[in-house]
Amino acid sequence: MDSISRITFRRFLIGQQGLWPGRRFEGLNGTTKAIQQMQGLQLDPLNIVARSQEIALYGRVLNFKLEHLHQAAYEKRGFFDYGGWLFMFPISEFPYWRLHMSHRKAQGIYYDGMYKHPPAELLKFVLNELSERGPLGNRDFGGEAVKTWSYRGRKEASIALFYLWLIGEVMISSRKGFDRIYDLRERVLPEQYDYAAPEAEAEDFFSRKTISHLGLVRESTWRTSLAGFLHRDVTREEGRERIGRLIEQGIASRLRVENLKDGFLYLNSDLAHLSDLEAGRIPDVWKPLELSTQEEVTFLAPLDMVSARGRAKQVFDFEYLWEVYKPIHLRRWGYYTLPILYGDDLVARLDPKLDRKTNTLHILGFWMEEDAPKDECFANALGRGLARFAKLVGANEVKVNSIQPRRLQTQVRKMIKTMMG
Helix, strand or coil, rough: EEEEEEHHHHHHHHHHHHCCEEEEEEEHHHHHHHHHHHCCHHHHCCCCCCCHHHHCCCCCCCCCCCCCHHHHHHHCEEEEEECCCCEEEEEHHHHHHHHHHHHHHHHHHHEEEEEEECHHHHHHHHHHHHHHHEEEHHCCCCECCCCCCCCCCEHHHHHHHHHHCCCEEEEEEEEEEEEEEEEEEHHHCCHHCCCCCCHHHHEEEECCCCCCCCCCCCCCCHHHHHHHHCCCCCCCHHHHHHHHHHHCCCCCCEECCCCCCCCCEEEEHHHHHHHHHHHHCCCCCCCCCCCEEEEECEEEECCCCCCCHHHHHHHHCCCCCCCCCHHHCCCCCCCCCCCECCCEEEEEEEEEEEEEECEEEEEEEEEEECCCCCHHHHHHHHHHHHHHHHHCCCEEEEECCCCCCCHHHHHHHHHHHHHHH
């Protein structure tokens, strides 16, 4: 396959991420399968209505409950938390990540204005505390405060704990709320994964994952992404050699996307899906268990792979900015704005907030694209999406006064009432 249309490009990315044409995973087991399909789930502590990772799974997993993520990751030990941009990855990948961790260890940790290694005595103390006392969080350690501010922790022991996590000596055993609870690696990691893969094997693994993580990756940015996975520089020459090897081995291929200048890489294992989509078919394994995104909209998480960091513009020609860190006067939309997926397109955005005292979901703002549909079918799909979202976050009522035009608001209310009773 030498080239694909823009619609195939879009449908492949959202389908490969488990978002389209509807939810094809279900319940706790489906939560595990969804994260595996996504290749990784970015985590964030903010909880305005639900956390970004929970919203991401709501859009992919039928009958998803907030506790399913904790169960899948920390009780069943299906995943582990790791990285500067905090992600949850399949636990089976841990042996490959040991290479990344070894590079972190060689580099040290950035604090107090430079890269450095915490004192050996402090590291020994933290490890002994975990060994003797069991799983502990930052709050469980005393000790001296850091001399300069660090978002990694306010105490020297917290910095040491974070460093030990980065180099793989400790792992996140569980969480209380979003607070990390650490324990020794050997007490968290299943025995069959407690080893380091050979360097060449790990580098080959991440060469493939750099593509699979994004579904399709621009050849011009593949090298930068690989460098992030390996936590070391990857020269242009090394990047060209590795791409050439992937192609020679029949693992990956190049293609062009209609009206896009850059070339892309895809895994040959995805060729059948691309061929189906280019022919106007939906891959059989993607068919939804219940309603499609044409029948019920999905709200995308702020950090969702298909729309975050400029991909919404590239894939959907949809401008999306997560404005939580912007001052109010600089926000174009709202504090926690979520894109709305309808069918295979992003057509609108809304700013939700949950009042936990009254269990009311407030839609503080609603903005539609100029070419977005405003008919009854869209109104019903939006209403169904809001009703399901309200159920996820435990809301008994949804306030939609901000939804305009008025006719759309009226039909949305009607559908929400039908769905919620």
